[in-house]
Amino acid sequence: MRKPSPAAVPDELQRRLGVFDAVVIGLGAMIGAGIFAALAPAAHAAGSGLLIGLALAAVVAYCNATSSARLAARYPASGGTYVYGRERLGDFWGYLAGWAFVVGKTASCAAMALTVGSYVWPGQAHAVAVAAVVALTAVNYAGVQKSALLTRVVVAVVLAVLAAVVVVSLTSSSSSAARLGVGDDATFGGVLQAAGLLFFAFAGYARIATLGEEVRDPQHTIPRGISISLGITLVVYAVVAISVLTVLGPKGLAEAAAPLSDAARAAGADRLAPVVRVGAAVAALGSLLALILGVSRTTLAMARDRHLPHGLAAVHTKFKVPHRAELAVGAVVAVVAATVDVRGAIGFSSFGVLAYYAVANACAWTLRPLEGRPARIIPVIGFAGCLVLAFALPLSSVVAGATVLAVGAAAYGVRRSVAARTP
Template structure:
């Protein structure tokens, strides 16, 4: 396979190596913890009913396969761009481009979803205005340098974990607990479980942010393969504890109908004092996810701009802050625009489709690795690829149709550019 091309001489500078193992893990946790717990549990319960935990387990299996494939590829190709780079190097330019396109478009929707989550908890009557303000503020944080982003993420993760722990303890010690709700699967339709898994996958996809920071991680060949499974493992434990405790108190029907399920669980458990704390924690969690999402999308934009799949001006790295400042500003502007008009649940489904397509390319790329290149067991990328495709097409039909149409537009753009350039 071809080696990763170096940036052209007119790129001002390389990204600076700053992040260690703990920072990389925390960026992954900041991306994952919060998004699913506060945004995806209710629609997943609506889809699967008593099969919610089965959907969570299935999403976890696919996420593990994706994480393993991504970790092996990231160790071999420690460059900004993640699966955009892996697909390009292992499968060819088209598949790398399609992965990058799916990631940038899908994660732009994720950014909007997280910004709207902030708005809905902080000021429900002005959710869109607050969402736009959040995007502007966090774009400024990322612009000032990735080290500051990692520090802020560390604080956010600590706050969110404390809030989630309080919810779990309050729920499990409540007299409202009904263990019958954990008798899962008896009335769960397979299609509902698959759809729930696809929606919950939205919450597990944060480990991609670690891989897309390949050029900013110290000793990436060791750090990235260690950081990804650690972040994923911690997230799985947290998600399982929260899902079980909320189901014990609310049951699948009430959980599906809840606008703020964790706050409702606290109220049902008799911990009224905890409700405003949960609302504040939800806003902080969404801010943490939004921070890391903007970081990851801007790095993939940088990588695609270097290869001229996007305007080359976006490949510039700030001479002082050592960040892709033009890419970050553009991403911030686009996300702010989407956040001003988007629908939260629709954004989750659309984002899930794009991210699952992205990881399908990652697993196909990992399948081509040789043992000398650190290839995982063959079953891992096979299950990961099949799981991504099944979950993507099990999502709500509107998400599938819109997502497939956007991918098709990307493919057409790629073909037209190749034709205009006179390439086969």
């Protein structure tokens, strides 16, 4: 059967993005506020085993990225694992992946908002976080979206700030390579928990896969874009973690409210600390804006499919945005940001996102060789790694995450039961 011409399918998005654009989008999604927020909770869990936790998180992220890339090449449509799960495993698994994404990324929004508060006004972090959520929800409601140019600017600012912290930390007289060794404070469980928390900072690579309808030659562009951006991000994170550890040590890093600015101050670069705070705030605000956009659009898609209340599928007649979905997401994020700490938000977010990628790896396992199936070991390690890291997270995060997923599954069952009884 002949493929329809582009003119016959006017609803398709235009394929304009190449490899470079995909890499920039991946870097913008990953190299952001995550590195400013996740190091301290991870150091609290792993102590001097922080770098091992970072390596484990990177391995799981690589497997997830590979599985996601192969699936995105096979299904170059917006929606990510929400689409893959439905196509490969059935409607329920697609729904569960979408539900895990929404709840996990909602917690990510709260974590980013709290990061803004921690760096801008540590004493009033929760109040600043709520104010940031309200302000950006209002911006999104008016239809203002972050442009590709702004993404590049934010990435450049963040990389410049991170480079400055690395240089002053590694050249400081207070630096000590001995602090990088794995000491008695590192435990196997703590390292796994740190890996789960640090996974939070890698999760943005899926942004490339969700743009499948807008990428040129998706079978090649998406895998390359994900691999390159993930590799660059890992190098950046490793260098930053090493430099901060050499100045603060595991204990100092674990206790830091704003670890990168604290590292700059400990290295004797007091004038750099305000710059780091501004850079962290810019990164967190950029990530928060993108996350609210992403979660509200996924909420819109699920509401259209009636997996969420159908009223959330409404589009504003003037601003042409899913205004009810945006207001609902903003309200939930504001409540979470007002009531939890950064570690709790990151842990809950990581649990939801790891569940999302566990479904992605299960989908990748079902691919046939002619469909671009990755080496069998990749989805196996990815699936097992997601489950291990998810249940190694702090107990409160595991209980809360599992409960929310169970509530989502129950809601799906009730909806299907009602639909089956409806004539």
